[in-house]
Amino acid sequence: MFGVHNLDAALSRLLTVGKRPTLVAALYLLGAEAAFLVGTLSDKIFAPFWPPNIVLFGAFLAAPWRRWWIYPVVVFPVHAWAELRVGMAVPQLLVAFVTNVAVAMINASAVRRFLGGPPWLGTPRKASLYILITAAASPAFVAFPGAFVEILGGGPVTNYGTYWTHWFASNSLGAVTLGSAVAAWQGSNRSAFKPLPSHHRAEYILSVVILVVASATAFQFAARLTIGDFMPAFLYAPLPVLLWISVRFGAKGASTAIIIVALVLIIRSLNGSTLFVTQDSETNVLSLQLFIISLAIPILLLSASVDQARDAERSIRKHEELITFVATNANIGFWQLDLATDRLWLSDHGLAMLGLPPEREPSLRTIFKMIHPEDRESIERSMQKAARDGDLRLNEFRCVIPGGGTRWFLARSHPSCNEEGTIVQFSGFFADITTQKALETEAEIQRNEVAHLMRISMLGELSGAITHELNQPLTAILSNAQAAEEILGRSPSDLTEIPGILEDIGREAARASEVIERLRRLMKKSESKRETVDFNALITATLTLLRSETIQRKITVETNLAEELPSVSGDPIQLQQVLLNLIMNACEAMNAVPPERRVVVISTRATAAGIESVIADRGPGLSTEDEKRIFEPFFTTKKHGLGLGLSICTTIIAAHGGRLTLTNNSAGGAMTVICLPKQVGSLKGAVG
Amino acid sequence: MSANPTVFVVDDDPHVLRALSRLLGAKGYDVRGFNSPNAFLDQHDASVPGCAVLDVAMPELDGLQLQSALSHGLVARPVIFLTGKGDIPTSVKAMKAGAVDFLRKPVDAKELLPAIDVAIERDERARRLSDELTSIWSRVANLTPREHEVLTYVIAGRLNKQIAHNLGTVEKTIKVHRGRMMEKLGVRTVADLVRLADKAGITPREGLRG
8 A cells, every 4th residue: 555655656756756847848949939930030940939948947947956967958859850850960950059048047046046936027126136147148148159050050250240149139038038927927926816707817818919009000101101200200110019018918918918919020130121121131140139138128127116016005004904904803993193183084994883873084173082081081191191202002891882871991102293202192002991990890809709708718717806896895885984983873872983984985895896896897898999098007907906816826926017118009808818828827727836936927018119018927937838739729738728819819919910929938927918009099090 | 900991903994994983983892903914913912801803804914814823813703794695605614613603795784893892701711711821820820740640630530549559658648739739729629629630631640550
């Protein structure tokens, strides 16, 4: 099976490999026959237009270096047969063959070496190089040996210059006509031209017909009139059509058109009617050749620059299409604001995102009116700031879409400046982030749920301590009341103490209700909110709540709170939950430590970005394994722990824009570090 | 024995301390309040009769530790514990260590006052017993070794003759020792002597046949 398969593959490979040399040989023959058909010079051997060289050039251009040898081998018999048929002598034939192969090889290798890659005539620079190599340098060089072909055929050595010119002109003409067409078509993306719309094709065919007619008839008339004064006018009759074709169809169209002009002119010249009326037809042909060459060169250059421009345009359009596609799919709109005129441009998708009719420039006022009233002020502030420093960022704002409800957006832009450096324009994009916002809200709701559940469970653990906190004021109230009762029941009553007792009762009742209020807040399930939080005060309040817990655990709590601590913005309940959790963790970590060494140190300090609070214990610290996994949900070092506490603390602190880290303390034990950014301004964070 | 027994109240919460002191003061007790266990220990005068009302959970030293610190003297001061939460293991430990009662905060006067009365009564009894023992031990200490020896035989129910035989002397000598011994100890009958010896923890001489 394997072998058969291999054989199959080898066979089909051989067939595909063999296909091209066969084709080249066929084309070579076809080219030679066509050249003889078009016409030869008076010696009936030498053709002014010799396509076989171009066939070889095309084959070399397309084939890898290592396969080049195949083509000379394949075409040699064809060459010999064709030349022998027209009566060329063997030495002549050999020299002609060698020079033909040489010119094709030189052209192909130089083009490949200096032009990089196809499309070979894509830019004016490449087209110029192409012409320089194939129409000037290499024909000139190869004409030196080539001229001997005619001398070998019996021509006088004194005619060497003429023969050289024959060879040079013939090869050069081939290069700018058929050669340029081969170069233009070879290796280019054919599909870019092939599915030409039918009206384009019709236009091209019509242009070619006009070209043929113009070339043929102009020369016809010129030959008949033989009025030298009009000659230049007739000479250039094909030119407008050629220009038209190169502008409309680029290098491929132009090079093909040039072949047609060249063929028509050569056929007519060799058959007697010609513009170039000189001594003999050979000189006429030479003049014609030079004329076509000089006509073709600017046309080729022009068509190359047309191609370049069209390519650039196409790639810009492609990018634009891609950007539009991406923007539409990513739900992004583009905008541009001219500061001098206040004119606002929005991309079509941008307009659609805002529920505005397409292809109508909305006024800045219309857009501004759509912005949610609560966000207007901050947007205005950002715009004013942007006008000063050029940095416009609208982080989150809402727009009321006509018939589409309220949606969340984010916008970014960069400024464009004039020569003086003043900002004249802002351009940027805006994105609909409503879905993202909804997900965030959903996540926040879930986080709040979990945080709330954890608070409840933590309060359950602390219930004993909390009961104690509540019982203290109740004890004071009850004892004070009973003391008063006793005093009042005596006769005579000494009332001096009564006011003090009543005052104490009142104050203790307030204290009790404060404990209850604090508990209620912790137990309540409320949306997280942002308030100004004094972290030191939060620590003190938390320690009050934990007072009897720490006493019972025989833990000394030391605090080292910074005086001038910046306030943070956050949800006091959730932040207190974090503190409760972390302090409780610290306490529990010291269960196995002798009571006199059970110390929790809580400190705060101001940092450049905000605040840092450290909760350090003197417990056994964390093992390396613990340290790695401690923040994972459901990881716990406690016997009865759920393993959710720290992960919730991390989530809460992260939601506050801060960071929670847990490491070993160099003095022994573990320490938790809470970093929180300081509160900036008092705005509610719509625009940052 | 002073007319008004003192109640020592120890609670780290100043408001609770003041309220409790007020209540007990109004009820006619001499109250001395301390807001830290160490302050109480520093100033504690074991000779002052009365009882202590202690909060179980306090920084520095908790109620149980304080209780054991108070028990070092000859007379253990009766203790009533107050607790913020009904912690059964702690209450069991406290009661085993001789606490009079273990009351939950907020404590009602109707529970606290009877407990204090029981505690004071227990303190008085203990002090009475302690005084009596002190006097007995000082009298026993006055006995000569021979008289002490005779004492152990007498309370074992031996006759003078038997004692004399056991000690290798004559009955008359024993009679003299016995008379002096009874006089020094201030008892007239053998029954009184037996009760005194029992209180003083003197064991009768046993295992002898006479």
